[in-house]
Amino acid sequence: MEKLCMEHFRKTSDSGEEETENNSKGLSTVRTTLCSEHLKRICAGTKKCLYKWFTIHNSCFILSTLRLSWDQSQSNCTSICGSLAVINSQEIQNFLTEKGTLMYWIGLKRYQSAWKWVDNTMLERSYWTSSPGNGDCGLLRSGGSPESNWLKAACNSAAYFICQLNY
Structure with a gap:
């Protein structure tokens, strides 16, 4: 995929030399298009998570080993065609609480006075x-009681994060 993205941004300069543009917005658009349209079609029938990913329902989850801000974490998850985790059931809440021993960003953010998930629900x-x-x-504090382990934190704080891929 990286080669395909690089080829997309190659152009011929006036002198005839090939150069690569630094166009993060364009690269992001290509990555989003590839992930949302092409890769999901290719992978739609597999229904298996990658090594070290956890499976529950129709989703794969992975606990990061990096500490990033909330926005950086979401960008990191998006770069692999996923998002920060959306906890929309008690089963997923219990599952993720049991998996780690740290604090992890989840896909929950306050917009004005309303809390929304990254999928806009x-x-x-x-x-x-x-x-x-x-x-x-x-933030989800894993290893504790699944009934009361979410925290509200400054979005620019560094924390581990949980990525989710749906299949």
Whole structure:
């Protein structure tokens, strides 16, 4: 895929030499197009997660080993054709709580006064701790009680994160 993306941005200069443009917006568009249209068609029938990924329902999850801001974490997940994790069931909440021992960004962010998931759905059921903090991005504290292990944190703070791929 990287070679395909690089070929997309090659052009011939006036002198006839081939050069590569630094066009992150264009690269992002190509990556999004490849991921959303072509790769999902190719992989649609596999229904298997990659090595070290966890499977639940029709999704694959992986716990990061990097600490990034919320936006950087979401970009990282998007770059592999996924998103930060969307916790839309008690089963997924329990599953992710049991998998790690750290704090992880999830795909939950406050827009004005409303909490939304990265898939644009509104937060319906929450698992906030008794004193969750006051940031605009959601963290899951794994290893604790799944009934109350979400925290509100400043989105520019560095934390591990959970990526989700749907198949």
